[in-house]
Amino acid sequence: MARYHIETYGCTSNRGESRQIERRLRDAGHHRVEGPDEADVAILNTCTVVEKTERNMLRRAEELEAETADLIVTGCMALAQGEQFQQAEVDADVLHWEEVPEAVTNGECPTTTPDADPVLDGVIGILPIARGCMSDCSYCITKQATGKIDSPPVEENVEKARALVHAGAKEIRITGQDTGVYGWDDGERKLHELLDRICDIEGDFRVRVGMANPKGVHGIREELAEVFAENEKLYNFIHAPVQSGSDDVLGDMRRQHQVSEYVEIVETFDEYLDYWTLSTDFIVGFPTETEEDHARSMALLGETRPEKINVTRFSKRPGTDAADMKGLGGQVKKDRSKAMTDLKMDVVADAYDSMVGETHEVLVVEEGTGDSVKCYDEAYRQVIVQNAPDRGVEVGDFVDVEITGHSTVYAFGEPV
Structure with missing residues (x-):
């Protein structure tokens, strides 16, 4: 089980993503520590609003790299400008936030709660x-x-x-x-x-x-x-x-x-x-x-x-x-x-x-960023439906969608 330290910068969405990261880490038996020097891994959830913010993110990443065994960088700057961390020679894994919990495990098994309650x-x-x-x-x-x-x-x-x-x-x-x-x-x-x-x-x-x-x-x-x-x-x-x-x-x-x-x-x-x-x-x-x-x-x-x-x-x-x-x-x-x-x-x-142009039935499982929702198709591939409230799409619904595009690790779907 790993000891982790997490820092979150930016908007409410980033804070929500950090909460979900922590929830999955706790479910896997890992526990949070207050300082990076006590942690097996530090997680930096970044913001990229203005150039000054980007410089601050790079500086903080460099500091965390020196203070902890392993560093994971996620969030907006990681996704939009991940190459900047490489150019700054920051030794970190730059990941989409949904990939963070698995990366923290170091290949280990998840750890369920002692009573194994649902x-x-x-x-x-x-x-x-x-x-x-x-x-x-x-x-x-x-x-x-x-x-x-x-x-x-x-x-x-x-x-x-x-x-x-x-x-x-x-x-x-x-x-x-x-x-x-x-x-x-x-x-x-x-x-x-x-x-x-x-x-x-x-x-x-x-x-x-x-x-x-x-x-x-x-x-x-x-x-x-x-x-x-x-x-x-x-x-x-x-x-x-x-x-x-x-x-x-x-x-x-x-x-x-x-x-x-x-x-x-x-x-x-x-x-x-x-x-x-x-x-x-x-x-x-x-x-x-x-x-x-x-x-x-x-x-x-x-x-x-x-x-x-x-x-x-x-x-x-x-x-x-x-x-x-x-x-x-x-x-x-x-x-x-x-x-x-x-x-x-x-x-x-x-x-x-390969999914683009196909129609799949998806289950809406949770809210995403803004007005989007996260869904999974029959093969558990993630599909994002945007402007969900305007389309009457809610969490718990089964919806047929046409796949219109993708962003490498998930697809975009339009209800049909």
Whole structure:
């Protein structure tokens, strides 16, 4: 679990985005500290109203870089003028605010609350289905807090999901350290059974499955893909973090899966689903990662072309085996991160560009900036509808939209 420090500058919208970042960080088990010198990562949410403000943002970024282990820059200046931070030689990850929570995790599993109670946030129901995992990754500190997988019975989770739907949930987010090994502690992986049962609940809602490590998914990949194909309530979306394209590095990470198993998962879902989203994570700059290993990761990204990609520079977590390894230089990690991020943006932009001109049914899940709303289509790709009040579009609605354009990591839709 990471200690984070966050600073927010600018308008109400920026402050709202910072609140959402913090909410997701807290949900993942991370905690806030007051000063950057105490933090594992500092987050700078920037403003770019006038030139003086931009100079202040660059100056503050330089100060934070010197005071904390890792720096993430987000907000308006990061999105509009991110190259200025590179030109100023600020060693930071420049990210869209929605990418920040995943980047903070350093590739670690999310951490659910100890009691694993469901939460209703607007029309989004968050359902932790289990606590713990079956992995022992050499870089991850989360395992120290959560232990082995502890899976409540399927019926218990179905009842929690039913209660969320009755309370008004339109989207149920299935969460856990590793959803793919749900039920393993009872001798049988049951994620596909649980999802099938949840989709039988009466009501008009959608279900998104949270992170599932490739090892857990691989053994039930056909059963899972079949459940996805048969249930329209399931977003056609899986998050399977591969972390590296090198089996040697995966071995040093103790990730339990091999690259070939990850590829087989992708091939199986390609066979069952015509339109779906693959999400994955890569850790760049792991202590034993060579240039050849990095090239393999780049090739794997290009081959499988996931539509959502979290790229994280490795940083040491105290008490983990990887913390005792001799690390790579900061510039090496920075260069590899930039190369992979550049490729990532090309891959993601191609995915959203391919949607332009198509019509998709989307679920409106929350308010966006100004009069816009954030929606997700059947493959959990984000679609922004602008001027929503004028069009009678509200949170919780299902709307058919024509995709008219995109901004790399999300699409724009017009109601039809």
